[in-house]
Amino acid sequence: MTEIRHDWTKEEISEIYHTPILDLIFRAATIHRENQDYGEVQISSLISVKTGGCPEDCAYCPQAARYQTGVNVHAILPKEEVVAAAQKAKAGGASRLCMGAAWREVRDNRDFDKVIDMVKAVNELDMEVCCTLGMLTEAQAQRLADAGLYAYNHNLDTSEEDYKRIITTRTYDERLQTLEHVRKAKISVCSGGIIGLGETVEDRISMLKTLSNLPKHPESVPVNALVPVKGTPLADQPRVSVWDMVRMIATARIIMPKTVVRLSAGRTEMSVVEQAMCFMAGASSIFAGEKLLTTPNPDFDTDMAMFQLLGLKPREAFKNGRPNQVTEQQAVEA
Numbered sequence: 001m002t003e004i005r006h007d008w009t010k011e012e013i014s015e016i017y018h019t020p021i022l023d024l025i026f027r028a029a030t031i032h033r034e035n036q037d038y039g040e041v042q043i044s045s046l047i048s049v050k051t052g053g054c055p056e057d058c059a060y061c062p063q064a065a066r067y068q069t070g071v072n073v074h075a076i077l078p079k080e081e082v083v084a085a086a087q088k089a090k091a092g093g094a095s096r097l098c099m100g101a102a103w104r105e106v107r108d109n110r111d112f113d114k115v116i117d118m119v120k121a122v123n124e125l126d127m128e129v130c131c132t133l134g135m136l137t138e139a140q141a142q143r144l145a146d147a148g149l150y151a152y153n154h155n156l157d158t159s160e161e162d163y164k165r166i167i168t169t170r171t172y173d174e175r176l177q178t179l180e181h182v183r184k185a186k187i188s189v190c191s192g193g194i195i196g197l198g199e200t201v202e203d204r205i206s207m208l209k210t211l212s213n214l215p216k217h218p219e220s221v222p223v224n225a226l227v228p229v230k231g232t233p234l235a236d237q238p239r240v241s242v243w244d245m246v247r248m249i250a251t252a253r254i255i256m257p258k259t260v261v262r263l264s265a266g267r268t269e270m271s272v273v274e275q276a277m278c279f280m281a282g283a284s285s286i287f288a289g290e291k292l293l294t295t296p297n298p299d300f301d302t303d304m305a306m307f308q309l310l311g312l313k314p315r316e317a318f319k320n321g322r323p324n325q326v327t328e329q330q331a332v333e334a
């Protein structure tokens with residue numbers, strides 16, 4: 001059994017990250033096979049339940065009110081629309097639905113009540129329900145858990161050192177506090193980052209160190225490639241190399257062996273061969289459906305053809321237990 005460590009140093013992580021690429025993929029694939037069902041990839045579906053008009057200044061984000069990005073701003077969706085989208089996603093093989101809101105933080109108002117109702121309704125469909133709503137208090141996390149929330153996505157995005165260059169309207173510490181609140185409420189933690197923001201390799205390593213040195217590893221780590229959006233300060237960033245995606249995924253896989261590493265934003269720019277490299281390097285989840293939150297994603301049939309070609313099976317819901325049960329990772333760490 002692979003040892004689960006929470007004391008990785010930057011030097012160790014850097015050494016892994018810089019391993020010659022074929023050795024790196026081999027090592028990551030070996031750890032993946034030892035710790036997870038190699039042929040399974042989880043399909044998650046995203047829905048933006050409240051789009052645009054966000055007060056934050058995240059330099060990558062099309063939903064920040066201060067950038068003119070032409071995003072289709074809308075108030076909170078009716079529950080029926082979310083349930084219909086969840087049913088469609090489930091029929092297409094998705095076992096998780098992630099609902100996103102362009103909020104800085106959750107407020108205890110009617111919109112939050114509506115999200116709580118959506119969580120209950122999607123949970124009744126026997127899907128893993130995930131939310132990404134910005135910062136949460138302990139009480140709000142508990143309310144989501146009581147409604148049946150399975151996971152909460154809250155990304156660190158980049159390193160602590162690089163954070164101010166990307167976001168000035170909140171701190172890294174605030175981000176980490178929300179992750180603590182989510183943990184305390186026994187909700188599965190989903191937290192990762194973006195590459196291609198103009199960060200250095202040291203920043204990537206530093207972010208991976210923060211994630212892997214949390215008291216418990218996140219159950220899920222999304223690795224996003226920046227989708228450059230016109231109107232945002234990062235609109236002209238060059239596309240990241242697929243080798244950088246592979247290195248990030250493989251390094252995350254090696255240092256957090258039980259975690260689901262998610263090949264997230266950026267797949268429209270990647271061929272099936274490139275995505276296959278990411279699966280070999282240890283990615284075991286994708287977002288499927290024609291849209292991420294506001295930007296395009298590969299269409300459903302293209303993804304299904306890829307699953308067929310690569311012999312991948314969509315993962316069933318709740319393989320690692322139900323909310324508030326002992327997770328596979330907790331069992332391993334106990």
Ligand code: SAM
Binds near residue numbers: 062101133193194226
């Ligand atoms: N407002 C909430 C928050 O910031 O946590 C939830 C929604 S926010 C859009 C969720 C995540 O999407 C961000 O943390 C970021 O990692 C990712 N994201 C946003 N815009 C992106 C882009 N252009 N390219 C890649 N990832 C992006």
Ligand code: DTB
Binds near residue numbers: 153155291292295
């Ligand atoms: C994550 O790490 N990536 C997803 C999900 N978590 C919420 C979001 C990607 C958003 C890409 C830009 C957009 O579509 O607006």
Ligand code: SF4
Binds near residue numbers: 055056057062
């Ligand atoms: Fe708002 Fe989230 Fe976009 Fe930042 S990433 S601007 S908090 S929606």
